[in-house]
Amino acid sequence: KAGVTQTPRYLIKTRGQQVTLSCSPISGHRSVSWYQQTPGQGLQFLFEYFSETQRNKGNFPGRFSGRQFSNSRSEMNVSTLELGDSALYLCASSLAGVSNEQFFGPGTRLTVL
């Protein structure tokens, strides 16, 4: 089985721009979660989608949004980028949800200049 894939792997943007990250889960997994990882804040949960519905949401501003398609692929969007949004964004998929074993993708490294 193919693992979780994320595109792009690296991205450089400037302040004020917006960005869309993509995640393809493991076949058969209906839950997709997104995380932000920074040296200062560590790993923080952004949100979880299950069967195209947002099921859980972390404590992030509304500039961070996501969606999930009928094939379980998910996208995350960040609008009006700030320098502090520079981070490794990780996507994870699982069969049943975030409280179960999750399989992580390699991440997208976003740099905001």
Next chain:
Amino acid sequence: SQQGEEDPQALSIQEGENATMNCSYKTSINNLQWYRQNSGRGLVHLILIRSNEREKHSGRLRVTLDTSKKSSSLLITASRAADTASYFCATHASGGSYIPTFGRGTSLIVHP
């Protein structure tokens, strides 16, 4: 603040030695999971231990959970250079919140 906090922050050992890292948390949990991350890459799930379990094994890994002390430990026996990575615990609080909370991790270096 982080629910889970790993200790120590960094650990340096020789190949063949055992490595022990700890995770403390603040609220009651449904389960606790340990993950490994190699140098800025994705996380790899190691073990999930439920609140009614006290110990689990997987190969060279042994995880214990003490809910009275709100702490867990991960023991890696006979460590190898390939075990060099950061190790994170993730907790899932009981009471309806399914948001996972990760600690800041223990950075383990195993010298060949």
